[in-house]
Amino acid sequence: DNATSETAVFLADDAGLTNAAKVLSDGGLVAFPTETVYGLGADARRSDAVAGIYAAKGRPSFNPLIVHVADLAAAEALVTFTPQAYRLAQAFWPGALTLVLPLRPDAGISTLVTAGLTTLAVRVPDHPVAQGLLRAFGGPVAAPSANPSGRISPTTAAHVMAGLAGRIGGVVDGGACGVGVESTIVDVTGDPVLLRAGGVAAEALEAALGQPLSRPSGTAAITAPGMLASHYAPQGTVRLDATHARPGEVMLGFGPVAGDLTLSAAGDLVEAATNLFDRLHQLDAMGAQAIAVAPVPEHGLGAAINDRLRRAAAPRS
């Protein structure tokens, strides 16, 4: 939160992870790669450290954060598992799935992480660098995506530096993220509810659960308060479901719809998810003022891609 300090770039080796863990132990902020996007980490037990996340991101309000731990046993120390939660954890952890569960009173998590809720969002990431950092640090790490509030999520260390250099202690450079969209969030405190489409397809979750996921109704209270309309926004305006660029537009293609850039020329949704945020960052770097985006099918990872694209296209506040 010292806007004039230098941000260290750590290599993803033993020395780099040791130094990054030291920043966390000192109450500082370190960005690190996960298989979904880069996270901006702080010690989840320290309110002073967690407050730094909100300051660095310029996040307007205290939205609850996801806590990252190295394994199921560490998660069990923080939250009370339900049978469906065990089923999902066994099938998809480590991985791009976040579970919302009742917070244990003895968990020791800062109330700034939960924003005062009685539940906690937890995830065991699959990325070897995230695993290495969690093990070197040895505690729970609160981490939202490592971008300024309202901007495009980062999938490389360069994206993190472009948005947050000088505002955070360091970033561990682990290359490009493989999945490319944030984790799927499921509330498993009761009947499973899909709070956010993400890196694990809803169809796969339903197959593992043996039951359909319910969706929060549009009029219900916002249970994932970070999920507000204008989010993931590039600088330019965004027009969805476009088959041709209009004059002045830069075209982002998919499959048979060619573009100046493409999410996936082959029409592969996994590849498109991996590329999504990098393409939006590229459009910003090109200075694109108006962006037309090809239609993307809604199944599998397409649900998460379309969710992010709709937010990018939403009116800016």
Ligand code: TXA
């Ligand atoms: O892939 C990801 O999930 C990335 C990487 C870094 O792990 N993290 C991420 O965090 O996307 P963030 O802060 O950008 O999104 C967290 C979402 C927010 O929409 C927040 O409202 C929701 O999780 N959330 C956190 N705790 C919650 C809770 N107890 N109940 C409901 N929603 C919660």
Ligand code: MG
């Ligand atoms: Mg985010």
